[in-house]
Amino acid sequence: MSSDRHSTDPLKFETKLLHFGGEIDRTTGASSVPIYQASTFHHEDVNHPPVHDYSRSGNPTRQALEDYIALLEGGVRGFAYSSGMAAISSSFMLLSAGDHMIVTEDVYGGTYRLLTTILNRMGIESTFVDMTDLEQVKAAIRPNTKAVYMETPSNPTLKITDISGVTNWAKEHGLLTLLDNTFMTPYYQRPIELGVDIVIHSATKFLGGHSDVLAGLAVARTEELAAELKKLQNGLGTVLGVQDSWLLMRGMKTLGARMAHSEQSAAKLAAWLQGRSDIERVYYPGLLHHPGREIHEKQSTGYGAVVSFDVGSGERAKQVLNRVRLPLVAVSLGAVESILSYPAMMSHAAMGAEVRQERGITDGLLRFSVGLEDVDDLIMDLGEALNGA
Numbered sequence: 001m002s003s004d005r006h007s008t009d010p011l012k013f014e015t016k017l018l019h020f021g022g023e024i025d026r027t028t029g030a031s032s033v034p035i036y037q038a039s040t041f042h043h044e045d046v047n048h049p050p051v052h053d054y055s056r057s058g059n060p061t062r063q064a065l066e067d068y069i070a071l072l073e074g075g076v077r078g079f080a081y082s083s084g085m086a087a088i089s090s091s092f093m094l095l096s097a098g099d100h101m102i103v104t105e106d107v108y109g110g111t112y113r114l115l116t117t118i119l120n121r122m123g124i125e126s127t128f129v130d131m132t133d134l135e136q137v138k139a140a141i142r143p144n145t146k147a148v149y150m151e152t153p154s155n156p157t158l159k160i161t162d163i164s165g166v167t168n169w170a171k172e173h174g175l176l177t178l179l180d181n182t183f184m185t186p187y188y189q190r191p192i193e194l195g196v197d198i199v200i201h202s203a204t205k206f207l208g209g210h211s212d213v214l215a216g217l218a219v220a221r222t223e224e225l226a227a228e229l230k231k232l233q234n235g236l237g238t239v240l241g242v243q244d245s246w247l248l249m250r251g252m253k254t255l256g257a258r259m260a261h262s263e264q265s266a267a268k269l270a271a272w273l274q275g276r277s278d279i280e281r282v283y284y285p286g287l288l289h290h291p292g293r294e295i296h297e298k299q300s301t302g303y304g305a306v307v308s309f310d311v312g313s314g315e316r317a318k319q320v321l322n323r324v325r326l327p328l329v330a331v332s333l334g335a336v337e338s339i340l341s342y343p344a345m346m347s348h349a350a351m352g353a354e355v356r357q358e359r360g361i362t363d364g365l366l367r368f369s370v371g372l373e374d375v376d377d378l379i380m381d382l383g384e385a386l387n388g389a
């Protein structure tokens, strides 16, 4: 019933989702973690302070969530933040002015904006490389390089980075490795087992799973890094509130069932799209022609629920968005309901047209996050939208 089960735990992943140590309240036997809606904690004896003394530094509800994600990712300690970007920006604070970072070129749009318009002002430099090519990663190293930041499969073109290829090389050079695992979740991919130092999530997506919570998570591979992250989380105050911590745990319990269902549907949708002559390209790591498929299969146990496809032009993409009836047309992904988004005008708008084109985020590209609807209904709906556009 506690986090000391981590290293020796023989339970399978699906079981851990339900039996993670915080599923029962120890004092009352209640069937879920209580929401400790408190900012501070009474010192019954000033000589023996309570476990948690102030909720920015620690709260039992948030702690249960942090232990939960650490268990799922196989790290030593987890951290919960007010958003995915709070998790990412807090982790980047491990770097100092004058440091340099190598970053996957088709990184999440918000991460790109953070690096190129905020952290650059603080003297933290970054070089963006095509991480499908390990040689480009190696060639980007400088005397002041401190870290490598990965995202695989990447967003929205689902490019694959060889995780252990990067971590083995990074270790030789004493570089910190970070990986945004939002698309795969620990259900399909556990980067710490492949040598990654810090795994990051926008828990707003698949982990929360219901489009109703904004949250971020990070997990550290070593106690030393965990202590650093703890200091940053507390010092920056980027913590997740208790209500959202509870909601996130509630969502995470069904992660396995949701991912499995959505993945099956995503594979069917991707194959259907590929069979259509009016679709220029389909991106899904489970498709035979996907260039990163082999590497992806080495490091993950599934392909996920996100399918991107190019309908040919920006004009047609907009028509499809306006014609679909089932998916939510929105930014975001990873929910029970399908979400169709338009990277060029939504998630990657911050990137600038030229950089977008370079990175394959064309004006006709749509990203479909497959939810739990009957896939035949989704296909029928998308088919009608495409036929009329």
Ligand SMILES: *Cc1c(COP(=O)(O)O)cnc(C)c1O
Pocket: 083, 084, 085, 086, 108, 110, 151, 155, 180, 182, 183, 201, 202, 203, 204, 205, 214, 215, 216, 332
């Ligand atoms: C959404 C997202 C983020 C940012 O997370 P927020 O919770 O929106 O702050 C980071 N990385 C990826 C891959 C995402 O999809």
